Amino acid sequence: MSTTTLTQDLDARPSLLGRTAAPRTSLARVVRSEWIKLRSLRSTWVMLAALFASIVAFGIIASAVASGSVTTPGGAPAFSGASPVDTVLSGANFGILIVAVMGVLVGAREYSSGLIRTSIAAVPRRWPILVGKLVTFLAVLVPTVVVSVLISFFVGTAILTSAGVASVTWSSAGVAGAVLGTIGYLAGIGVIGLCLGALLRGVGAGLGVLIGGILFLPTLASALLPDSWDSVLKYLPSNAGMSFTSVESVDSMLSYGAGLAVFVAWVVLAVVGAVVALLTRDA
Amino acid sequence: MLEVHGLTKRYGDTVAVDHISFTVQPGVVTGFLGPNGAGKSTTMRMILGLDRPTSGEALVGGRSYAASPAPLAELGALLEAKAVDKGRSARNHLLALGATVGVGAERVDELLEVVGLADVARKPAGAFSLGMGQRLGIASALLADPQVVMLDEPVNGLDPDGILWIRGLLKELAAEGRTVFLSSHLMSEMEQTAEHLIVIGRGRIIADTSMAGFIAASSSNHVRVVSPHATSLRNLLVDDGVSITSVEPGVLDIEGVPAARVGDVAAEHGLTLHELTTVEASLEQAFMELTRDSVEFHGATATTTSETDRKAA
Numbered sequence: 001m002s003t004t005t006l007t008q009d010l011d012a013r014p015s016l017l018g019r020t021a022a023p024r025t026s027l028a029r030v031v032r033s034e035w036i037k038l039r040s041l042r043s044t045w046v047m048l049a050a051l052f053a054s055i056v057a058f059g060i061i062a063s064a065v066a067s068g069s070v071t072t073p074g075g076a077p078a079f080s081g082a083s084p085v086d087t088v089l090s091g092a093n094f095g096i097l098i099v100a101v102m103g104v105l106v107g108a109r110e111y112s113s114g115l116i117r118t119s120i121a122a123v124p125r126r127w128p129i130l131v132g133k134l135v136t137f138l139a140v141l142v143p144t145v146v147v148s149v150l151i152s153f154f155v156g157t158a159i160l161t162s163a164g165v166a167s168v169t170w171s172s173a174g175v176a177g178a179v180l181g182t183i184g185y186l187a188g189i190g191v192i193g194l195c196l197g198a199l200l201r202g203v204g205a206g207l208g209v210l211i212g213g214i215l216f217l218p219t220l221a222s223a224l225l226p227d228s229w230d231s232v233l234k235y236l237p238s239n240a241g242m243s244f245t246s247v248e249s250v251d252s253m254l255s256y257g258a259g260l261a262v263f264v265a266w267v268v269l270a271v272v273g274a275v276v277a278l279l280t281r282d283a
Numbered sequence: 284m285l286e287v288h289g290l291t292k293r294y295g296d297t298v299a300v301d302h303i304s305f306t307v308q309p310g311v312v313t314g315f316l317g318p319n320g321a322g323k324s325t326t327m328r329m330i331l332g333l334d335r336p337t338s339g340e341a342l343v344g345g346r347s348y349a350a351s352p353a354p355l356a357e358l359g360a361l362l363e364a365k366a367v368d369k370g371r372s373a374r375n376h377l378l379a380l381g382a383t384v385g386v387g388a389e390r391v392d393e394l395l396e397v398v399g400l401a402d403v404a405r406k407p408a409g410a411f412s413l414g415m416g417q418r419l420g421i422a423s424a425l426l427a428d429p430q431v432v433m434l435d436e437p438v439n440g441l442d443p444d445g446i447l448w449i450r451g452l453l454k455e456l457a458a459e460g461r462t463v464f465l466s467s468h469l470m471s472e473m474e475q476t477a478e479h480l481i482v483i484g485r486g487r488i489i490a491d492t493s494m495a496g497f498i499a500a501s502s503s504n505h506v507r508v509v510s511p512h513a514t515s516l517r518n519l520l521v522d523d524g525v526s527i528t529s530v531e532p533g534v535l536d537i538e539g540v541p542a543a544r545v546g547d548v549a550a551e552h553g554l555t556l557h558e559l560t561t562v563e564a565s566l567e568q569a570f571m572e573l574t575r576d577s578v579e580f581h582g583a584t585a586t587t588t589s590e591t592d593r594k595a596a
Contacts, residue, residue, distance in 0.1 A: 041370050
């Protein structure tokens with residue numbers, strides 16, 4: 001690594017870089033950069049595998065228990081009161097936590113290491129970094145969620161049908177909407193997690209707000225606060241989510257369409273908040 | 284070329300950088316020197332657009348860094364060596380960074396070779412020593428062949444071999460006509476690498492001069508004479524504006540008279556000289572003298588050192 005070597009390298013550089021066409025930054029190149037970052041971390045693939053396994057496994061176990069072919073320690077079939085769709089998709093309840101962790105990690109990880117400053121120095125317009133993270137994260141998250149949710153739905157309903165207990169088919173009223181809604185909800189929570197991680201610039205803070213404040217607090221609040229609060233609480237992200245991820249409609253919940261619209265609005269708010277913070281704060 | 288015009292950064296009531304202006308010329312290594320907390324890193328972060336200036340602007344190649352169509356190819360920077368994801372390999376780190384301006388695997392592998400990390404390129408960067416981290420940071424700064432290279436404390440954690448290497452590298456880059464701007468608080472290192480100096484203290488530029496000029500301006504420059512007739516010589520040289528001290532019998536440290544004049548006077552009077560030397564102040568002495576009043580946090584030892592320096596001079 002003498003200076004001679006360096007000189008040779010520098011001399012050889014124009015051809016390597018193709019200096020005839022000056023290098024330029026573009027959104028596509030930033031997305032590619034984020035893709036290299038995402039795929040080069042082992043945790044990305046470990047968590048995607050865990051997400052797939054938990055959605056499918058919990059769905060099949062719940063279906064088997066509900067069908068009576070497996071009994072709970074108490075002897076009575078669990079989930080007997082739940083709707084078949086909720087039963088076969090019960091893996092999503094656990095999957096949502098993995099999605100939340102993944103999203104926050106993708107959004108906040110660079111702040112923990114300080115790498116974000118290198119990234120921003122390379123892309124001083126900044127917003128393409130967040131777009132790149134969102135696009136690449138959704139590119140691995142959505143296919144995983146679609147495949148695992150559909151497998152748990154079709155395998156789960158097959159188990160219920162073969163056991164002769166209440167089951168549904170894809171064409172039953174509201175079923176397709178609830179299954180697709182579940183997929184959308186998981187993806188949306190991933191986006192909110194990523195944006196919260198970037199906004200709060202820390203994995204711990206992002207996870208605390210997302211899991212505590214967004215996923216659990218509304219449920220807790222509904223249970224503790226008087227019913228009169230329901231008209232407000234139903235607009236919170238997780239409550240809005242319940243209205244389009246289940247076939248059962250509850251009076252205290254929004255309608256399918258309204259719930260979906262409110263949830264999408266939360267997702268958009270998170271993205272806008274993260275972009276504004278990224279553009280205006282010192283890195 | 285790197286230009287800074289009236290750059291100011293305030294954090295509440297604290298002024299970190301106070302309306303500074305300077306130009307870093309291509310073709311020479313320019314050192315950015317200052318005590319800790321003087322505003323070196325803040326200035327560098329503002330040049331990169333990481334921190335928004337309260338007022339003023341920084342121009343890289345005549346325009347704001349953020350306005351560059353290919354930022355990494357305009358200015359390559361090393362700010363924090365350990366700012367890499369511990370789980371990602373050095374090679375993937377550089378690939379991801381290079382992808383933003385279309386720099387591919389060929390160039391990445393070549394640079395890993397240049398900085399001496401080829402053998403560990405595929406290992407997670409979390410296992411790297413500080414010195415290896417610096418080499419990776421330098422590789423990322425050079426990735427897109429930038430005309431301006433800006434390094435914050437690049438020799439931190441490097442072994443003597445690595446220090447020698449980076450010194451050669453920086454001079455080489457400057458010789459190619461690039462603008463090389465590096466900060467350091469290591470005086471001896473700066474003295475051997477930089478030709479031009481910008482000194483910052485308490486957020487203000489307190490010197491912008493060539494390294495030689497900076498040291499020459501120091502009052503620590505003096506002429507040392509060893510002579511058996513030291514006392515006679517002293518009496519001949521004593522005058523207004525001349526200060527003569529003696530650290531041991533037969534040795535004089537003379538300030539305010541050039542060596543040639545001392546030699547002439549001795550010859551006129553037939554006094555034997557055993558040694559006649561012009562002693563240049565070290566950068567460290569010159570720096571201490573200049574920044575004595577602008578060090579943000581005076582430690583007891585720092586004060587003692589500067590006092591000693593003054594007395595010695």
